[in-house]
Amino acid sequence: MTTGQATSPRGGVRAAVLGALLVLAGLNPSPAAAEPETACAAGTGPYQRELEEHIGRPVDGVQSSADCLAVRAFQRKNGVIPADGYPGVATYRTMLVVAARPDPNAAGDCPVRSYRVTCVDMDRQLLWVQQGSRVVFPVVPVRTGRDTQETRPGWHEVYWRSKDHKSTLYADSPMPYSQFFDGGQALHGRTGYLYAHGGSAGCVNLTVADAERLWNLLDEGDAVYVWGTKPGTDD
Template identity: 50%
Template structure:
């Protein structure tokens, strides 16, 4: 299993709201596709509004480049600048995530009688840590199992932690800050966008920053509750 290094000390964390920028700068470092479509997509107006563009429902060179940059940033393929259903579904999810604010358990679906618990809302692709009804960290966007590899729902417990885990199942892929809670399914960091479709192979993917916070805040035996259904599964 390798050495498991535990981080110790007191971690002071305030309430962290999900922040999702709704505009994108087209920087020089942004990779672009070879061609940019001239076609107007079925979600043209919605995408234009999301990106802060002129909302006229007609594809322009400016529109295409902005949509293309968004697609490249979040690994949406093809990244041709077309305002199609996949691109809009990512944007729509971002809007819904931001609307949650600092009250992710408003519906009361994640148990408040378990003490410290990590909650995962598959429907909104959000996770957070709470203690009773008190929010400790989050909510933060996560990337869960794609169709056919769904993250399993229900009440679980963290049973194994490996900060430098490497997957033996998926071609020795690094899985930093792994905290396993259901068979091979774990919280761990990935080096990609949390909104990159179609999703993981069942794990709850996180940014490195989020995964490190979860590592500091959780321990073996802590509860994890997964509920809802990921869009598209």
């Protein structure tokens, strides 16, 4: 015979059932301790000042551990890979998208029309579609033509679409969801890293996912308006 209060079998069952219900509801009664934040050691990046200003850090152009953590938090929030705290080109381009989202045409550079207009801002390397003053395709990053192969500015029109297109000039390079708007220049997806090689050969490159969504919106005859100058190219 043992001493002390015996536990009721029913009480034990009730406790087990309650614990299981809490786990299923995401309310684990004994949660594991959160993993500590790992150190952030990325150095100063080429877009240090721009990121510091955007995320509200002191703007001195020199990466600190606090800057690194803040940049990494921005990267994680906005899906930048790798989220390592380094203020590189992918993070900067994402920052431009985030900053433009409330009103990408705030400067009025893209003409407002009653019909759909695909707006290609080469200054900021951004694209969106508007109809009237309403944005019908949200702003996304793009890669326009490099120096000597610049994307041609001005008014254009989608004149041909080829979903599984391959380049006849560049060794059958894939150009998924191609929507041609001017003499061989097209809006199309780019497999791999969007920001490689300093620019395209004149086309407006999007991620494949963004190019597919744009393909599902546009049609032949839709207007495209291009303006500005890609950073790093001649006027």
